[in-house]
Amino acid sequence: MRGGPVPEDQPSSDDHQSAAKQADDPSLPPIAPGWADKLATQIDGVFIVVVQLDGERRRRRAYFTIASAQRHARQAQATGHGASVYLAQLRPVGQVTP
Numbered sequence: 001m002r003g004g005p006v007p008e009d010q011p012s013s014d015d016h017q018s019a020a021k022q023a024d025d026p027s028l029p030p031i032a033p034g035w036a037d038k039l040a041t042q043i044d045g046v047f048i049v050v051v052q053l054d055g056e057r058r059r060r061r062a063y064f065t066i067a068s069a070q071r072h073a074r075q076a077q078a079t080g081h082g083a084s085v086y087l088a089q090l091r092p093v094g095q096v097t098p
Contacts, residue, residue: 036087046062047063047065049061049063049085053081
């Protein structure tokens with residue numbers, strides 16, 4: 001396992017992969033772009049752009065405004081990749097020593 005074993009009280013890499021696949025869930029409610037930045041501010045959120053590279057490979061990046069997230073998604077789509085934008089809530093789960 002890369003990076004050593006995961007402590008029992010920490011999510012495993014399987015949990016992280018499962019969470020990434022849940023982002024593809026079509027039952028997520030659509031958010032109108034006009035409301036997206038306001039909602040993100042209210043929930044301490046960021047916009048996650050998921051770009052499907054090939055097969056199972058994905059690239060994920062976080063943006064603080066809907067405009068920058070949409071711009072990145074459009075650029076990925078222009079090069080032939082699938083791209084989606086999701087609003088995600090940020091919540092501290094632990095602190096890493098620098």
